[in-house]
Every structure is written in structure tokens, then in C-alpha cells.
Amino acid sequence: MESLQPISGIWAIVAGAVKVTGIFTVLMLTIAYTTLAERKISAWIQDRHGPNRAGPLGLLQPIADGIKNFLKEETLPATAARFFFVLAPMMVLFPSLVTFAVIPIAAPLPTPVGVVDMIIADVPIGILYVMAFSSLAVYGVVLGGWASNNKYAFLGGLRASAQMVSYEVALGLSLITVLMLAGNVTLPEIIWQQQQLGMWFAFPLSLGFLLFVISAFAETNRLPFDMPEAESELVTGYHTEYSAMKFSAYMIGEFGHMVTASALMATLFLGGWDLPGTWDNAFWYQGQLISGFAADGSVIMANPAVWKTLATLAGFVAKTSFFLVLYIWIRWTLPRFRYDQVMALGWKVMLPTSLAYLMLIALTILVLDEVGVAWGFGYGLALTAVSTVCTIAFVFFVDRGRTITGAAAQRAQRVEIKTIPQPAPAGD
Amino acid sequence: MVDILFYVFAAVAIGGALGVVMAKSPVGSLLFMVTTLASVAGTYVLLEAHFLAAIQIIVYAGAIMVLFLFVIMLLNLGHDYHRDLKGGAYAVVSFAIVGAMAGMLQRQLRGSGITDAVASGGRAIDAAIAEHGAIGAIAEPLYTTYVVAFEITGILLLVAIVGALVLAKRNVA
Structure with missing residues (x-):
């Protein structure tokens, strides 16, 4: 019988070291292969082949990119602020890599020496740790733009700071x-x-969920919110002057943010590593690993197993991958916003909507608690009903007959065009 | 370990604070300021005030200093500011004032049983965290005992925001 005590002593240090090394390595590999996924998916969307020369199916492409970036010449503009120019890429890289530490990746793993939580650091502030470090990422972008001493890079940096501050409000409220x-x-x-x-x-x-996803897109500077690097207006924005590994650091930072944001959205809204059913539930409650409460309030002990950890890990990977693909899919589907549209959406739509929704949800929770609805499926259904109404109203308000009804109108138009009588061929 | 980390954070915080006033460019000053804020957040973590540390980073380093940076870059400061700096006598007076303040602080804290207060306060905080969790320990008194003061502070900030908007609009017209 394995003991269901949390791992401690020297084994905790060993487990910690293994987790840090393993998760960091997997994170870096995921970032590398997300760049390949982006190029492959964009190719499929545009009916091309995409990278297919390096290795089978182009699978060695990220490694080839890495070698290329190592060997390229590092350029340093003569008029750049040298110290800040070198510092900026590091300031992008650092927050995107440390934020993953608080995200649990699977159900607790039982070992002969104790139960290992599949999370690097279960800090008491949890999500606030992610918010704190991701809010520091903007310095790298802004500083890079400023230090380049290039007006396009500078404009990109300015836009990045305005955009990040604007959408952080809606992100926080949702x-x-x-x-x-x-x-x-x-x-x-x-x-x-x-x-x-x-x-x-x-x-x-x-x-x-919807507001969080939109804000997360804006926070990671991904299309349709990639104003700081809009290539049709600003060359490539804040990293115009960067080359070789410094450019690569910006790319790793951007994709790292994408991976962390995807994992975060999966954890907050899609249950993280949770799979349907109660067989995999596990939580440390007053020093015991429990899987739930019985009807009389007594605890039901959890029964962790290696296969459960692996299955939940697969579930977490699938959910994170879904958001990564969504990021790429939207990038190659939607056109870029104009800058004033980004600001108007952030301040005039996202902020009031998230504030009103927050009040409504608080009110609903209060009413449900006062009425005495038990925390469970019925509680969730009541909230789902309220939220669904809000979501439909929000989508119709934002759309205002442009996209959804617009597509239907186009289809009607197509029929009309077909029925236009063709002029008779000119006689001779 | 905690002692060593405390001295590291303290040294970085003081070094950063000196850097704020001594850096040649405004952007450099700003980054030193961020360093100082982050180090202070580090000492908060050592005091097990995790929530305060996170808020310190999110609000000060992540939002307010980004706005500072935005303004510095928007006004393109850093080219013609040397004339605005006061040298000589002003610097001497400033350092004298800082020294006097540090001396007063030291006088105030020495022999006032501060270590006992810290120890008992720490025990009270540990008990509150055990009961309510890291955030509940702050939220519970904030929304019960001190709710009036808390809400009045919120209204004060709202008035300040509305006032800033009114002033900005008047300048445009």
C-alpha cells in the first residue's frame, strides 16, 4: 500500500528538480514546435505545403531555424541605446518562461516515497503570480522599441504599452x-x-471566458491585435532592428506567452487537467488527498494512480493545444484591426461589458447563496443560464448585423446575382 | 537563508533607489525604479505577505510604471532635460533631508520594543492566514471592519479620475 502523504525531505528536492527540468524542457520544445505548427497550419489555410524540407514532414525545421539564428550576424544599430537594446529581449524572455511554474499539469502522481503534485510551485497567490510576471513582459517590448532609435520600432513600442495597459483591465475583470x-x-x-x-x-x-480569450489575444500581441508589429504599417514594429538570437528571443518570448496563456485559459475555463467524471478528482484538503465529499459531509479519499496522472496529462495537453491552434487559426483568418478600433474595443466595449458582467455574476452568486442552492450541478446550471443570455446579447451587440447576418445576406445576394438577366450577345 | 535574501533584496532596493536619482536618462531612472519596486516586493514575500507582493508588482511595476514609461516616450524626454536638473546646493540639501529622515526613523525604532511588536504581529498574521487564506486575511477586515474607510478611499480615487478627465477635456476645448 502506497502512503498518501505529500512527498517530503530529500525526495521533495529531487522531485522538484525533476519537475523544473522536465517542464522547462517540454515548454521550450512546445514553443519551438508551435512555430512549426504556425507555419504548417498557415500553409494548410492558404493551400500551400509549408516547410517540408528539413527532416521528415519538416519536423526538424525548428532546429534548423535555431541553428540559423545562432550563426547569423548580430547587428547593433549605431544610434541605438546599447545597454537597453541588449537588455530588452531578455526582459521579454524571462516573464514568459517563469509564469508556467504555477500551472498544474496533471493529477497528483503517487510514488513509493509520497505523492508528487504535478506543479512546480503551488504558491498561495497562484494566478496573481502569473498576472504579476506577465505584466512585466511589456517592458521588453517597449524598451526594445525605444532603444532601437528607429521611428517604426518606437511607434510599435508605444502601441504595445497602450494596448497592454488597456486590455489588462478587461483581462483582470473577467x-x-x-x-x-x-x-x-x-x-x-x-x-x-x-x-x-x-x-x-x-x-x-x-x-x-469570451472576454478573457479576447483580452489574452490582445495581451500576447497576436493577430488581430498585433498592432505593435503590424508589418504593413511599421515594418515589423518593435523588433525591426533586431537580428539573430535577439530576434529569436523576442519570438521565443511571444510563443512562450502564447503557450502560457493557452495553458492558463485551459486551467481557468476548461478544467485544467480535469477529465469528465469524478474518477480523477484529487485535492489536498486538511492534509488528506480527497476526491470529494459524501452526502453526509465526510471525505472520500482519492486513489491516485500513474495511469490517471498520464491520462489527465494528456487531457491538459489536448486543451492547451486547442487554444494554441485557435491562436494560429484566428491569426490566419481575421484581418488586423486599425489602431483606433483596438482602443475603442478595449475601452468602450470590453471594459464596460466585463464590469457589468462582473456585477451580474456577483449578484447571481449572492442570490443563489441566499436562496440556498447547494454548490453543485444545479448551481452551475443556474449560472450557465444567466451567462448564456449575456453571451448571446454581447455577440449580437458587437456584431450588429455585420458578420453573422452579413454572411447570410451575402448568400442571398449570390442568388440575386445569378438571376440577373444576361444581356443578349451583341449581334453582328 | 531568509536573512541572506533579505540583505540581497535590501541592497538591490537601495541601489535601485540611488539609481533612480543618478541615472543619466529618464528611461534608466524608470528601470531602476522598477528594480526597487520588485526588490521591495521580494522583501514582502520574505515576510510571507504574498498578496501584497503580487499587488506591488501588478499595480506599481506592471501598470503605473508602464504609464510613466509611456509618458516619457510620448514626450520624448531625455534630450533636453539637463537644464531642469538642480545641482550643487539643492543636492546637498536633499541628502541632508534624507539623512535627517533616516536618523529620525532609526531613533524611533530603536528601543521601542519593535522586535516584540513584529513577533506578536507575525503570530497574529499567521493565525489570520491559517483561518482565512492568504487573500482572505486581507479581504476579511477590509470588507468588514474597515469597509467605510475602504469605500471612501475608492470614492476619492474615482473623484481624482473624473477630475483628471475634466481637466484634460477643458484643455482640448
């Missing part, structure tokens, strides 16, 4: 709905509350 529902900020507890609710927060908080 995040608060999750925190209100979960009642805590640590990510293992957010997953645990989703398991207890019987549904992932994407349903009871559907509008919060």
Missing part, C-alpha cells in the same frame, strides 16, 4: 468572475472547484 466562483486564487483549487461544480467554468462563465 478573471475576477472566475475567482469569485472558485473562492480562491490558487490554480489547483480553481480546478478542484470546477470538479466539485460538475462542469468547467467555460459554461457558467461563458461571457467571462
